[in-house]
Amino acid sequence: MTWLITGGAGYIGAHVVSQAANSGLKTFVVDDLSTGISTRLKSEIELRKFSLQDTSSLQALFQEHDFEGVVHIAAKKRVGESVERPDYYWQENVVGYQNLLGVMAKHDVKNLVFSSSAAVYGEPNESSDSLISESTMCSPINPYGETKLECERLSEAFSGETGAKVISLRYFNVAGAGRPDLGDQYIFNLIPIVFDALDRGQQPQVFGNDYETIDGTCVRDYVHVQDLAKAHMDAMEHVVTAQPFYLPINIGTGYGASVAQVLAMISEVTGQKIDPIVAPRRQGDPASLVADVSRAAEILNWNSEQGLREIVSSAWDAWQLSHK
Ligand SMILES: NC(=O)c1ccc[n+]([C@@H]2O[C@H](COP(=O)([O-])OP(=O)(O)OC[C@H]3O[C@@H](n4cnc5c(N)ncnc54)[C@H](O)[C@@H]3O)[C@@H](O)[C@H]2O)c1
Structure with a gap:
């Protein structure tokens, strides 16, 4: 059916x-x-x-x-x-x-x-x-x-x-993307925003580096x-x-990555130097949003398998296909 x-x-x-x-x-x-x-x-x-x-x-x-x-x-x-x-x-x-x-x-x-x-x-x-x-x-x-x-x-x-x-x-x-032709083509989230800045020869902004997190930048899952x-x-x-x-x-994955960690991964994957511009915090941006994924494991027997490297590299492949 x-x-x-x-x-x-x-x-x-x-x-x-x-x-x-x-x-x-x-x-x-x-x-x-x-x-x-x-x-x-x-x-x-x-x-x-x-x-x-x-x-x-x-x-x-x-x-x-x-x-x-x-x-x-x-x-x-x-x-x-x-x-x-x-x-x-x-x-x-x-x-x-x-x-x-x-x-x-x-x-x-x-x-x-x-x-x-x-x-x-x-x-x-x-x-x-x-x-x-x-x-x-x-x-x-x-x-x-x-x-x-x-x-x-x-x-x-x-x-x-x-x-x-x-x-x-x-x-x-x-x-990320499962295949390059399936990527997210809009520029609303951190990873495409950074790709877009790099394509324009600009440096991305980081909103706040004084949060109580591992390196002061916001953490997301x-x-x-x-x-x-x-x-x-x-x-x-x-x-x-x-x-x-x-x-x-x-x-989610149950663990977070900070904005600085995502930028470092993007730099590694794209081979481009990233030296972000630090801007003030944005309203409504909590320090950390990370999922407890135990219910997904218990009820669906589901766990994430891919990490930040796979996310960024697959997103980069998709970006290059749709923006060149
Ligand atoms: N992308 C994310 O990070 C994220 C995070 C949390 C939740 N979501 C949710 O996941 C869903 C899909 O998100 P996405 O990132 O694939 O967005 P998307 O915009 O790529 O996909 C939404 C799809 O719904 C279609 N659509 C929108 N309104 C419609 C309508 N009235 N009738 C028929 N089709 C309609 C659009 O044409 C599009 O194909 C959304 O419900 C979104 O709220 C997305």
Whole structure:
């Protein structure tokens, strides 16, 4: 049977679709291509281009296909844009998801994996060396994080009302590429921002070097997108066999890398000298955000396998393909 992957032409979605194909799972993609790229998908993958705002297209699709489950990845994800356009983010991320859940309920589709984010935690009020577990209080600090938390609430209610089996995967900092043509082509995260600066012959900025961390720069948990895609396979397998439940699960590595450590790795991989410009701290940038990944190990038997070197070198290969 076929799994519906929303947002399957996006950076993460295309990795999930590719890994599903390698595992012998059939997928069908719905994507409005607002930020997705159709050529990320091999020709044998069926793609239907429409927005989750379009309930009648969703209804028609579920009438045509008997889906085993849904991996809901489609969303708008730019934090800064969400601050400028909170209503748009609510409409796209929350209302779009409500449409999908309504159609799933009507067609009795009960297996669901939802793409959530560590943004639901906001700035956890914990010491800089403590890990963030799923029981850490959720308190998003921007509209993007609020939409993710609201979608988690909807997921839990959906499970309670319909008997669905639902996992929300709370991704930490996703980076790297499984293949050069699947890389993240946008310049919103640290690694592409540094690549872009280097390409322009500029030095990257580091926001704050006086945090209470190993070297004073912020620490984040970088997870390879291939490992993340594997977590989806494990979550899909788990929901199919489980009793009705709802569970959020962190997906990270369980250890952090500081901005300075990431820059050092980029310098090593690219062979370019990096001498960053130190700028003041940014508001809303906690010292350290590192996942406690014990639940992923316990429930999904999942652990990350790739480290910072693999993340940076695969991201660099992808960057060179798409920016030269
Ligand atoms: N990239 C990260 O570091 C990260 C971290 C945490 C969570 N996430 C979440 O993972 C998911 C995927 O992120 P990504 O990095 O692959 O982003 P992306 O922008 O590459 O992928 C999103 C995909 O969804 C599609 N889409 C957006 N709105 C849609 C709509 N209304 N209808 C149909 N399709 C729509 C886009 O065209 C795109 O293909 C998002 O839900 C995001 O919030 C990403």
